[in-house]
Amino acid sequence: xxxxxxxxxxxxxxxxxxxxxxxxxxxxxxxxxxxxxxxxxxxxxxxxxxxxxxxxxxxxxxxxxxxxxxxxxxxxxxxxxxxxxxxxxxxxxxxxxxxxxxxxxxxxxxxxxxxxxxxxxxxxxxxxxxxxxxxxxxxxxxxxxxxxxxxxxxxxxxxxxxxxxxxxxxxxxxxxxxxxxxxxxxxxxxxxxxxxxxxxxxxxxxxxxxxxxxxxxxxxxxxxxxxxxxxxxxxxxxxxxxxxxxxxxxxxxxxxxxxxxxxxxxxxxxxxxxxxxxxxxxxxxxxxxxxxxxxxxxxxxxxxxxxxxxxxxxxxxxxxxxxxxxxxxxxxxxxxxxxxxxxxxxxxxxxxxxxxxxxxxxxxxxxxxxxxxxxxxxxxxxxxxxxxxx
Numbered sequence: 001x002x003x004x005x006x007x008x009x010x011x012x013x014x015x016x017x018x019x020x021x022x023x024x025x026x027x028x029x030x031x032x033x034x035x036x037x038x039x040x041x042x043x044x045x046x047x048x049x050x051x052x053x054x055x056x057x058x059x060x061x062x063x064x065x066x067x068x069x070x071x072x073x074x075x076x077x078x079x080x081x082x083x084x085x086x087x088x089x090x091x092x093x094x095x096x097x098x099x100x101x102x103x104x105x106x107x108x109x110x111x112x113x114x115x116x117x118x119x120x121x122x123x124x125x126x127x128x129x130x131x132x133x134x135x136x137x138x139x140x141x142x143x144x145x146x147x148x149x150x151x152x153x154x155x156x157x158x159x160x161x162x163x164x165x166x167x168x169x170x171x172x173x174x175x176x177x178x179x180x181x182x183x184x185x186x187x188x189x190x191x192x193x194x195x196x197x198x199x200x201x202x203x204x205x206x207x208x209x210x211x212x213x214x215x216x217x218x219x220x221x222x223x224x225x226x227x228x229x230x231x232x233x234x235x236x237x238x239x240x241x242x243x244x245x246x247x248x249x250x251x252x253x254x255x256x257x258x259x260x261x262x263x264x265x266x267x268x269x270x271x272x273x274x275x276x277x278x279x280x281x282x283x284x285x286x287x288x289x290x291x292x293x294x295x296x297x298x299x300x301x302x303x304x305x306x307x308x309x310x311x312x313x314x315x316x317x318x319x320x321x322x323x324x325x326x327x328x329x330x331x332x333x334x335x336x337x338x339x340x341x342x343x344x345x346x347x348x349x350x351x352x353x354x355x356x357x358x359x360x361x362x363x364x365x366x367x368x369x370x371x372x373x374x375x376x377x378x379x380x381x382x383x384x385x386x387x388x389x390x
Contacts, residue, residue, distance in 0.1 A: 013283025
């Protein structure tokens, strides 16, 4: 039963949903606030079921072509001393392949696959939604009005549509500044080796992309408001890493002086229900687990497939589909949000004592124990993988 579905937000969750629902024969319109498609984005590690779903969609080889080399992980202290050295192959031996890729690269693979198959309206947002008799009447910022069977809201962490039509939802400040950027220039880091510096209230990772380019990501604990952070980001970064090696300081200076790093505060989204009538939340708009979960992109992709799965089971009964989607996703969301809190406590400790304790544990554990520590949290149950609602 062909439905007309409007997807607000053409990011990873929105475009994955667009592909799946288009393949099912539905009429899809994607709207996005961006003036045009932008491939920019920080690095993400697509893991486990996220990779598997992209493989099912025939897109895994394109992701690998866009990926960043990743063979070894060096875990270092603030002085550059080795805490732990472990291979990605060792870490991932008990799970499916992980792919290190820029968010923009993942986004681009989805966009290139779907752009000629569905209607995509850029520089467009939702002005107003009204529901009546199982239909959603949509007024867009362009003045266009449309009637849809369902509206999927995948606008990201700071979704305005969620704020308007899910008034009981809330956005919790995770008190972590995130910065991601790329810098062109010679460096001494080994290609394929990710170097992560562990420290009190902060963590810094350096990803060599090639001999002349690196990507940098850092997390810094802060209770400052986002506006204050944006106005002082250069000083914040330089101050937090002023005691690090000359090369690290050079990279930080380069990012702040000559590029446009992505800067945001991480947050978690809580909603009593993922749907309101025939309006449904997807991806970070509905359940952002923060980057500290390690599964943000994969969870967005999984959510899109879960939603498409339940619509395929009850295509003439959207209400039942959304109830089942909500029931399936809630315990999964809690799991990955809990993972994020645990990871933040471990990898961004609040004191020297906690840092020393975790570093010692990480240093002395066997490779199998480290692999278990880093991958046990990635799994879904057999029922969840098959979208079975208990």
